[in-house]
């Protein structure tokens with residue numbers, strides 16, 4: 001019997017993995033999320049995803065463990081979660097009227113070895129008035145999310161266009177994750 005573990009404390013990742021209607025466990029890990037300045041976004045999200053999955057795999061060496069990490073990238077800037085309200089306001093102001101990329105890295109660590117990949121999704125924001133941003137901050141939604149918004153919630157109103165995988169923006173590219181799980185030898189009913 002193969003065991004699947006999601007190495008994440010993100011309620012969104014849990015909901016996304018639940019789409020597959022497979023049994024899985026959740027074990028969150030505490031890893032160092034710092035990275036060398038100048039590291040490319042794809043490397044950052046893959047490295048952090050791997051650290052999260054590795055940390056849980058150490059105690060569950062017969063399981064398939066999934067770790068993931070999401071950042072928002074605007075030009076050269078990598079935006080993680082905002083530290084406070086001012087930080088969230090600054091992030092959202094900087095994203096207003098522009099296209100940014102959401103990078104999500106996924107790492108699957110199992111007895112078969114490690115597979116790590118990333119997705120890049122482009123998101124275009126409407127021009128946002130300061131009042132709109134302030135009203136959005138009041139919802140409380142931005143504070144635990146990369147780039148200070150959630151496309152799956154009120155943040156949907158900030159988004160004009162998206163190119164790529166919607167689920168990857170929310171935190172887990174479901175279909176690619178399934179394909180990689182199968183390649184790694186995990187038995188899936190479909």
Ligand SMILES: Cc1cn([C@H]2C[C@H](O)[C@@H](COP(=O)(O)OP(=O)(O)OP(=O)(O)O)O2)c(=O)[nH]c1=O
Pocket residue numbers: 007008009010012013028029052068069070071072081102144145146147149150151152155169170171
């Ligand atoms: C851009 C965007 C991000 N997010 C979320 C996904 C991630 O949960 C979060 C980015 O932080 P992460 O550090 O990737 O994940 P996390 O700390 O929430 O969970 P864990 O490390 O335990 O797996 O931002 C949304 O929910 N919606 C969005 O539109």
